[in-house]
Amino acid sequence: MATIAVHALKGGVGKTTTAVNLAWASATLSARRTLLWDLDPQAAATWLLGDTGGEQARAIFARDAAAKPRRTAWERLDVIGADASLHGLDRLFHEAGAKKRLTKLIARAGDYDRVVLDCPPGLGEVADQAIRAADLIVVPVIPSPLSERALDAVVERVGGRTPLMPIFTMVDRRRRLHADALARHPDWPVVPMSSIVEAMATHRAAVGAFAPRSAPAQAFAALWRTIEQRLAG
Secondary structure, three states, X not given: OEEEEEOOOOOOOOHHHHHHHHHHHHHHOOOOOEEEEEOOOOOHHHHHOOOOOOOOHHHHHHHOOOOOOEEOOOOOEEEEOOOHHHOOHHHHHHHHOOOOHHHHHHHHOOOOOEEEEEOOOOOOHHHHHXXXXXXXXXXXXXXXXXXXXXXXXXXXXXOOOOOEEEEEEEEOOOOHHHHHHHHHOOOXXXXXXXXXXXXXXXXXXXXXXXXXXXXXXXXXXXXXXXHHHHHHO
């Protein structure tokens, strides 16, 4: 099993869409038994994968009991859904004093090859738990100085404990600001800005499931291959 945490300091940078597309690529393109664990109380990843929630997600952590993943519409892809009860999860972790509770819960979740964590934005205890649990942290970055500054805060928080992979998201190469950012980091993976990514909310699916030949689908597939190579190395 390998765990990939998708994390960002701020929302609105493509964190959840990245997590969903990577989990779908793992299950579909690599035929790996994959679990997407939604840790964000907004529950967007849960909704995009067609899950309706219906249980108190916080109770999994409060009881320190084995979670019960649910199947999605895609073979080999399961989800542990989020809901609003995850608000305050930082405080629960802090009060429990269990620094590796998430790591233990992932191990108990089932027999998976890959686990993708959709982390909530911010740098709280949930983020620290994900950092400890992950083998790789994928950090979506919009090509702008503010977003790159936010990445610096994540790098400082991780402190070299876990490998990081920054990726550019929502990229419009026609914009000078974006072009300059890509020139500074030519080796970072790039996911283009596209209305097809926004259409995930209509289809409730990864872009590869309904637009496999699109530029975003190809970008996420290439990103997943890069992640697999990093994990293998």
